[in-house]
Every structure is written in structure tokens, then in C-alpha cells.
Amino acid sequence: MATWKLPLDVIIDILIRLPGKSLLRFRCISKSFRSLIDSKDFINLHLSRSIKTSSNRSLVICSDLDYNLKTRFHSLSLDSLGGGDDDGSIIDLRVNEMFDIIIGSCNGLLALKNYPKGIILLNPLTKKHRVLPKFYRDLHGDKPSLHGFGYDVGSDDYKLVRIHVFKSPVYHIEATVYGLKVNLWRRIKNIKNFPYSWADHSYGGNGAFVNGALHWLANQNQDEMINDLILAFDLNIETFYSMPMPGFGNEGGGGELSGVYVLKGCLSLLCKYSEPWDLWVMKEYGVKDSWSKLFTMNENGYRVIPLAFSSRGDKVLFQKNSKDLCWYHLDMHRVESFLVKGPSDVHVCVDTLVSPFAETNSLTMGNAITEFSMAGFSVFPTFFEIKNWEWADFVNRNELEKVKDQ
Template identity: 30%
Template structure:
């Protein structure tokens, strides 16, 4: 090791999974300092995104609608051969949990309740470092006129190197309706109010959990896609004629079945103005052909992730679970994941996410997601 340059050592470390990096923090003070540094953490995340390494399929399952929730993960590096149980930090709470967003290894968990989300608890969780942080109740949820939140999501503000929760709520005061927007900053560990939501909601968005892509959160609304630029804290609208909203490989897509309901075209939303998320257009990126998915319901499929070499995508289908679709050979291969609970396509975004292993911290006041740490510390 003494003969190796530090640059070479860092390059090797950046290629390692999170579990190994957590162990190597104990090698020396310099190793610990380097692995914990913001530059290393961010570079490790970016490298994983570019190389499509460290991807995990995470799925929730519970024995009943209000029962405790278990989360399971399967590793893309292991060809999704088996699912392993994660330690849900909110499992001991009353009620079941849902995925309210995910980004760079972090998962935003929410508690399902019968109170229409009036005082819903949330936690930001990194299942790979096994640390979590309970999010304080948003101040808007304590107001007398507060009814519930329409939308929530977790995203990364690259301009300020901060992870933020965005919550859009409904407040009724003297028959006046308002939609205040509050932001929780993981860096400051506090809520603050942003601009009110002024776009037309009508019946609200169909999905509660926002999807993060290219610096913005997106919700599939009644009249189009509602976007929120996290760094600039501005809303914008994206028009779409049909299809539903998905994020694949960190980009925004809509799958649009053709008129004959056979092939499905996938349209990518791409920026037209130097990366400005509010300025873009749709372009057709690829097609899933009917003869490949003839046994599946093409109107109900959900793309989850690209394969490491980019020649296939993993699809969630309504009747046949997980399927690999190869672009070049136009072939399908059903994926059996032992131990993985079934995901219902009626509301898949709250039940699953594809995330990547990361060292992203949830704050100095975080907690371990299980009792095992207490045993270790007491030995």
C-alpha cells in the first residue's frame, strides 16, 4: 500500500460496494476521512450512475393492508437471483409504510394512516449504510386549516449539495383554498416554506410520490406533468397527450401504446436549453414490440431499469411479474426472484423503487435501522 499513490488507492475505492467501503473506514484515519468526505461520496454516486453499478431493486410487502411492512432487495449485479430482507426502520410503528420517493441511495418512507395524511410520519433511510433519520412534522401539518398533502417527493439539489423533501399541501381557511409548498433540507435538518403552488390542480395528481430526474421532481397531474426545479424552486408544466409517467435510467419517460394497442413507444423528455429542466421536448427513444410481449398486457407494463450494458430493460408486467426485454434481439425473459413479494401494477410507485448503493449520509443525528448495533457496541 505504501508504494501506491493515493490517487490510485482512491480510484480503487471508488469501484467498491458500500459494504466494503464501510469496513475499510477502519483501516486508518486517512481512509476514514477520505471515504466520509463529500467529494468521495458524490464521486462514488456519479460513478455508479454512469456505470450502472450497485443497482438494487427494492420492493415492499406486508401481510395485510395495515400490517407491518417488510422491504426486500435484489442485486442487479447478481442477476436478481434472490431477494434479501432489509431492516425497515419504521416497521415497529403502527400501520404500513409506502415509498414516497428515492434518490441516490436514499429512500423517503411514509406511514400510511386513516387520517388522510394529516400527521403522517416520514423518515429518510439509506438501507445500504443502514442509517435513517426521522423527519420532523412539517409545520403546515399543525395548522387548523390543514387538510392533507397532495404531493411529496425526495430529490437532490446539486447546486447546494443538499437532499430535499418537497411537500404540496391543501389548507382551507375561511373557505379559501391554498396550496402551500414546504421544503425540508437534509443539510439544515429543517422545514421552510417555499412559493405556493399556483398551477391548476383540479382533482389533484394521480400519484402522491414524486419521481426525481435531471434535477427536478415530477408528478403525473390531471392536465399534464407538474415539475419542480429543486435548485431554483420553481414549478413548471410539461404537456403530454397520453401515457403515464416513469423514470428510467435517471431520465423522464412516458410509454405511449400505439393506436392498435400492440407496440409501445417510449418517449424521452430531453432538455432543449442547456440543461434547463423546464425547457425540453419529447422524442421517441425506443419501442417495445407486440410480438415480444404478445402474452403480456402492453397497456400495463412498467419499465424499471436498464441492464448494466444497456441492451435490455427490466419491465414490471401486470400478469407475469418481472421481464427482461432485449432491444437488439427483441426477446423476452421472465425473471423469477425467490423471496421477492409480488408488486401490484395498480400503484407500483409506492411499493417499489430502483435505487443504487451509496454512502450518502442522512445527517449526524441519524440512527441505526436495527438493534444489531447495540449488541456490537456492548460487546
């Protein structure tokens, strides 16, 4: 049997290139592999590469209720959409509840809202989920609530934000933040003279997470029915601010801000006119002059939601009228529909091994390296050919020999 004894850094470089589903199977190879793949450092390496290369992305599709009054969730690989030969697989939440909306997606975790019982965090790849504690008190504001889910790099913590507006007896807001590490909701204090509000019909109720902050459409008039700015909340210092807007002259142009989104890590803004839609992208966060109009789309429909770029960057995936999924070809300026119809809510999710529990495996990658060294681990291609086609494909293309020579 042919044997290669590879340096551990080469093994790690190979593993972080594999899909999350493959890594779950690779955990069964040995204790050393499981320790490595479960380590927080490795999970972060795999996550970083997936984000950087726009790989391992899935669409989590929330469909209508089934006969058991449960929302059905499907996962569909973004890479498979071009060929249309993958109809996805049903995600089993293993939680017998009915979920209203997907609040957001961050680093492979989904925040799902259930009324009136609360919120869960779910990793749709590993199926692990965590039921969050209920809000410290039920609030019923005078406007629809704003929600958001993101990751605070400074505290290395995942946070959920909920914002309510009250018009009486005095106009004020109340904002609460949930931190995964402490597993508690707490009220943000010292919010005075809050100058922002938002239209009751806002589609941007779920915040767009970019650059460590959540973003929503808003305005500066308590009684205004049109949103004309982007409100942001910094998850680290927990303060609100407004973003600079594109120079499209909204007041005189007759356009309406339709939604704020994330495209390839950049803040994006959709502006609707009587017929066409303009999609703007902020290429450098916080810099007004970096706003650039990506395209104008003449597509009928009362609501269009951009979801993601294709892996090649030549198309933009979007949802039309809360049901149909379509590609917009940037070079040919045309819309291509495909046979995925009927979803009521769609979010892009990275396939990762990130855990919804703060109590992550205490084993570091340094410990895993020690385990590998003590085990004298060698790679047996024949074993992998039997157990994992991904590794077999890598071996059969002589990639191992190429790596050894580098």
C-alpha cells in the same frame, strides 16, 4: 511479504470502483482508511462514478405486511437479475413502524412514508435512518397529495416536497418543503393563480427527480379526470413550470398518460393505448424535439412501470401489475419474466455511503490525504487476500502492477 506503496490517488481510484458493501468492510482496515471513506469528497466521488457507470444499483422491494404488521423490505442487486442466483437480503430498518409507500430514491437515500406518523430517510446499505419532524400541520386536501424527494445542487441539500389541492372556499394549492440541513418543513409562499391540477387516480403521485427538479403528471383543468401534461418543480428556485410534451398527438391518438419516470438520468413518459404501451424518453432536458419513442410494448396489464436500463443498455426492467418484474429486450422486442414476484412497490437505489444526516463528517479528503501521508501507508496484498476478496481479486489479476506503470 510483497509490498506496494501506491500513490494515494491510485488507492482512491481503486476504492471508488468497489461496491458499497466492500467499502463498509474496508473502513475497518485502519483509521486512515476510515477517515478517507467517511469523507464527503470520497462519498461524492464514489456516488458520481456509480451513477455514470450504472453500477452498484439495487432494487429495493417493498413486500406485503408480515405477521407483525410490518412491511418487509428486500434488496436485490440489479446486476444479479440476469443470472437469477441472488434472491436478495432483507433490509432491517430498525424502526418498529409500518410504512405505506416509498416516496422516492435519490443518491442512495430512500424516503419512506408512514401514516400517520410521518417520513423517514433511510440509507438501505448503511442502515442509518433519520426520522423527519412531522408536518407543521396536518392537511387533508380534496385530491391525493403529490410527494417528491430529490437533491438541490445549488444549496447542497436534500429536499422533500408535499403538495395539496383545495377546492373550497377558493381553489388553491398548498406546497411545503422539507430541507435536510435545517431539519424543518416550511410553506412555499407566493403561489398564486396556480393553473394546474391532477386526476384523482393519478399513479404519478411520487415525483420523478431529473435535472434538479421533481416531475408529476397533471392537467390544466380543475375538474379534468385525464392528465395531459408534466408538471415540474425546481428544487433550487422552488418554482413550478410545465414541461414540453412529445409530439404524439394525445388528443387524437386515444392514448392516456400513465406515468412519468426516470431512465438513465432522463425524463421518461409512458403512454397507454387500448393494448400497447409507448415509452418516450427526453434525451435533452427541456427540449421538445429531443423526445424519442424508445419502444412500443404489446403487454397486457393495467399498469406498467419502467424501472431501469440493464448495465449493457440492451434491456429495460419494468414492473407489471404492481407485482411481477420483467425485462423488455430492446433488440428482440420481447418480454422476459423472472422469479421475483409479489412486490407491491419497487424503487431503484444506488448503493452509496451518503448519510441521511446533514451533520456529515467534518473530515475532508484533504485531511484524509494528510493522515495517509503521515502514516506512510503501504498496501500489503496478503492482508487484503485474507480480509477482502475484492482486493485479492484485484491483486491476483496483476492490476496493481498495471496501475503502477500508468
